[in-house]
Amino acid sequence: MMAKQSVHPSHILALARQTLTIEAQAIEGLQKNLGDSFVQAVQSILAVKGRVVVMGMGKSGHIGRKIAATFASTGTPAFFVHPAEASHGDLGMVTRDDLVLALSNSGESEELSAILPLIKRQGVMLVAITGNTQSTLAQYARCVLDSSVEKEACPMNLAPTASTTAQLALGDALAVAVLDARGFKQDDFARSHPGGSLGRRLLTHVADIMRTGDAIPMVTPDAGLTQLMREMSQKGLGATAVVDQQQQVLGIFTDGDLRRLIEKGIDLRELHAADVMHPNPATLSDTALAAEAADLMEQKRITSVLVVNGQHQLCGVVNSNDLMRAKVI
Numbered sequence: 001m002m003a004k005q006s007v008h009p010s011h012i013l014a015l016a017r018q019t020l021t022i023e024a025q026a027i028e029g030l031q032k033n034l035g036d037s038f039v040q041a042v043q044s045i046l047a048v049k050g051r052v053v054v055m056g057m058g059k060s061g062h063i064g065r066k067i068a069a070t071f072a073s074t075g076t077p078a079f080f081v082h083p084a085e086a087s088h089g090d091l092g093m094v095t096r097d098d099l100v101l102a103l104s105n106s107g108e109s110e111e112l113s114a115i116l117p118l119i120k121r122q123g124v125m126l127v128a129i130t131g132n133t134q135s136t137l138a139q140y141a142r143c144v145l146d147s148s149v150e151k152e153a154c155p156m157n158l159a160p161t162a163s164t165t166a167q168l169a170l171g172d173a174l175a176v177a178v179l180d181a182r183g184f185k186q187d188d189f190a191r192s193h194p195g196g197s198l199g200r201r202l203l204t205h206v207a208d209i210m211r212t213g214d215a216i217p218m219v220t221p222d223a224g225l226t227q228l229m230r231e232m233s234q235k236g237l238g239a240t241a242v243v244d245q246q247q248q249v250l251g252i253f254t255d256g257d258l259r260r261l262i263e264k265g266i267d268l269r270e271l272h273a274a275d276v277m278h279p280n281p282a283t284l285s286d287t288a289l290a291a292e293a294a295d296l297m298e299q300k301r302i303t304s305v306l307v308v309n310g311q312h313q314l315c316g317v318v319n320s321n322d323l324m325r326a327k328v329i
Contacts, residue, residue, distance in 0.1 A: 019153040019161065026149040026162040027169045033146040034173075041127045041143045042177045045076060048125065050097030052078035055086065057111050059160040060103040060167060067101070067171035074179040083111040091115055099125040103171075105147065105163040107135020116140040129170050131163055145170055204290040209326045210307045210316030211237075218243050218314060221250060221274035228253055228273055237304050237319055242277045247313035249306055251277030283308045286315055290328045293318050 045052060052071050056064035064080055071078035081090050094100060100119055104112055107130040119126055120140055128141035131148040138144045147170050153161035217235035219227055221242055231240045232255060239254040253276055261268060261276065283306045284293055293305050297320055307316035323329045 015155070022151065022153040023162050023165045026166045029149065030147065030166055030169060030173075033148075037143050037145055038173070038177075041145060041174060042181065044099060044125050044127060044143060045071075045174065045178050046181055048097065048099040050077075050095050050099070052076055052101055053094050053098050054078060054080045054101045054103070055083050055112060056103035057083055057109045059164045060105060060109075063164050063167045063171065064101075064103045066168065067103075067175070070172065070175045071178070074175055075182050075184040076175070076178055083109065083115060086115050087111065091118060094119070094122065094124060096123055099127060101127045101129065101171075101174075102137055102141070103129045103167050104135070104137050105131040105160060105167070107132040107137035109137075112137060129167055131166075145174075204326055204328055205286070206284055206288045206290055206293055206307050206318055207286040207316070209290055209322045209328075210286065210318040211322065212316045216314065216317050217241060219273050220244070221272065221277075223273040225258075225268045225271050225276070228276075229258065232258075237317065239304050241281075241306050241314055241317070242273045243314050247315075249281065249283055249308060249312070249314050250274075251279045252281040252306065253277045281306060284318070285310075290318070290323060290326060294320075294323050294329045297323075 052068070054064040054068040054071075055061075061080075061082060068078045068080040079093075081093055086094075102112060102116075107128070113136050116126070116137065117140075125143075126141045127143045127145070128137045129145045129147050130137050130141075131146070132138065133144055133146050133148070147163065147166040149162040149166050151157050152159060152163060153165075215235060217231045217237055217240035219231050219240055219242055221244070223231075223242075228240060232238060232253075238256075239252055241249055242251040242253060243249055251273075253273060257276060257278070261271075282296060282300055282302070284296060286307050286309050288307075296305055297303060304317055304319045306314060307318060309315040320329070
């Protein structure tokens with residue numbers, strides 16, 4: 001068992017900064033190695049009819065799982081297969097239409113090397129990310145991406161640190177180049193992440209969460225102040241729309257407007273909605289994203305937005321509480 005040692009804070013910070021510097025240099029160094037082989041790898045991934053099957057042992061395996069997840073979430077079907085398990089049946093998950101992306105810093109991992117002849121025999125496209133371009137893995141691969149680094153960030157130059165960072169960066173570079181070539185957009189990303197906050201922001205429309213029917217506070221222009229206040233109180237939104245007979249929005253009246261009228265000492269008894277409403281209020285289409293409603297509320301410093309349909313008729317209202325319940329904000 002190692003004895004506990006007291007380490008000075010300055011040494012801790014110096015080592016941390018050194019680690020980040022070494023890993024940053026490792027990533028920077030990858031750029032000089034990028035060339036035709038990277039382009040070929042991207043084109044091969046775009047052309048594959050099946051899936052991208054990522055393989056790697058040890059730390060490379062952990063990086064491989066992340067790369068597979070990144071591909072899968074950005075429009076390229078992908079999954080991870082452990083090389084050791086591949087030798088015991090999981091290689092059957094790889095088909096002739098797939099592409100294998102294999103990671104190994106040394107390129108000599110025994111478990112991976114054992115299945116390389118079988119992958120080649122199946123005629124499967126093999127792309128390698130390796131720090132040794134003369135390795136067994138590199139010789140079997142049809143496309144080799146050089147992930148070599150000058151040194152590991154580990155003080156003993158043993159633990160995979162800078163090398164795994166380089167692998168991850170190359171994997172990200174591949175994924176980004178592929179998603180761009182596919183024309184992968186925000187909406188596509190959201191469909192792969194429906195449970196995340198980004199998915200909710202990009203997939204939830206105003207029509208999905210707005211209040212409709214009798215829940216919409218609205219009055220006609222000839223409504224008196226008593227009716228206005230009753231409508232705001234019953235619907236609980238602190239505002240009411242003013243519409244004509246065709247449901248076209250003419251204006252809006254809020255509880256803030258009511259307070260200001262009272263503060264001015266204005267006689268409210270003879271006033272009507274048309275006299276006190278704000279004309280041409282901000283509205284949103286029912287096809288707009290809920291995130292647009294949130295942005296509009298923040299911009300206008302309001303808590304509710306009126307929603308109109310394609311004929312510009314009032315069809316709903318969305319409140320900040322509705323957005324919070326839908327976890328859009």
